[in-house]
Amino acid sequence: MPRFVANLSMLFTEVPFLERFARARAAGFTAVEYLFPYDWPAEQLAEQLREQGLNQVLFNLPPGDWQAGERGIACLPDRVEEFRAGVDQGITYARVLGNRQLNCLAGLKPADLDGQIAWETLVANVQYAADRFADAGLTLCLEAINSRVDMPGFMLDTTGKVMALLEELDADNVRLQYDVYHMQIMEGDVIRTMECLLPWIGHIQFADNPGRHEPGSGEINFSNVFAALDRMGYQGWVSAEYRPSLVTEDTLSWFRSAN
Numbered sequence: 001m002p003r004f005v006a007n008l009s010m011l012f013t014e015v016p017f018l019e020r021f022a023r024a025r026a027a028g029f030t031a032v033e034y035l036f037p038y039d040w041p042a043e044q045l046a047e048q049l050r051e052q053g054l055n056q057v058l059f060n061l062p063p064g065d066w067q068a069g070e071r072g073i074a075c076l077p078d079r080v081e082e083f084r085a086g087v088d089q090g091i092t093y094a095r096v097l098g099n100r101q102l103n104c105l106a107g108l109k110p111a112d113l114d115g116q117i118a119w120e121t122l123v124a125n126v127q128y129a130a131d132r133f134a135d136a137g138l139t140l141c142l143e144a145i146n147s148r149v150d151m152p153g154f155m156l157d158t159t160g161k162v163m164a165l166l167e168e169l170d171a172d173n174v175r176l177q178y179d180v181y182h183m184q185i186m187e188g189d190v191i192r193t194m195e196c197l198l199p200w201i202g203h204i205q206f207a208d209n210p211g212r213h214e215p216g217s218g219e220i221n222f223s224n225v226f227a228a229l230d231r232m233g234y235q236g237w238v239s240a241e242y243r244p245s246l247v248t249e250d251t252l253s254w255f256r257s258a259n
């Protein structure tokens with residue numbers, strides 16, 4: 001079975017953030033990820049990881065003003081300086097937390113921004129981050145996120161767009177972050193897509209659809225998806241990034257049956 005990760009921004013939200021590490025460990029996870037580490041000193045998070053014997057797998061580069069609705073700034077030409085500062089901040093945190101991969105959110109394209117300018121800005125920013133990450137021994141992930149339900153206007157909303165971006169780069173440390181939930185909405189055909197794109201996939205996340213809840217709550221056959229990942233030889237992490245419809249521990253039957 002795949003190596004599973006608990007996403008602490010979505011799972012175990014019954015308790016305050018710093019208590020979620022222990023809850024994840026008690027439930028049997030050996031690895032965690034979450035949206036952003038920047039509200040806490042890196043050392044404080046590293047201490048949680050150490051105490052609980054957990055691996056940090058991934059977090060996102062700073063996204064701009066998340067509370068105000070921003071979902072990344074990589075496509076915004078007037079925010080390049082801020083993007084570059086965020087790359088530094090991400091590298092600094094990763095050095096302390098030990099993760100080898102960070103996700104870069106492409107951002108929402110403002111209606112009045114020319115599409116070509118947004119694309120060129122995105123490519124240049126990703127190239128910059130990839131170069132900095134290469135020096136630090138890190139991999140940059142680019143997630144395709146659905147623009148139909150959760151993030152209208154998100155720049156990278158299909159695997160095809162992420163692959164087109166990868167083709168424009170001169171870098172071998174950039175990978176696709178494949179989120180089964182988002183791609184079920186945008187594309188379907190998830191097993192075959194992951195099989196075709198396997199060499200470019202750096203990280204996988206999942207939730208059932210509709211609703212973005214736990215496996216078994218919707219239309220996706222997760223035992224088949226997980227078995228297919230094993231069959232195709234996927235070596236990376238697979239993260240539970242869903243909103244539990246019950247207390248988190250009561251939504252983990254998919255995890256228990258895989259262990």
Ligand SMILES: O=C(O)C(=O)[C@H](O)CO
Pocket residue numbers: 035060103143145179182205241
């Ligand atoms: O929303 C998702 O699926 C993510 O993985 C991002 O980290 C945050 O939007």
Ligand SMILES: [Mg+2]
Pocket residue numbers: 143179205241
């Ligand atoms: Mg995701």
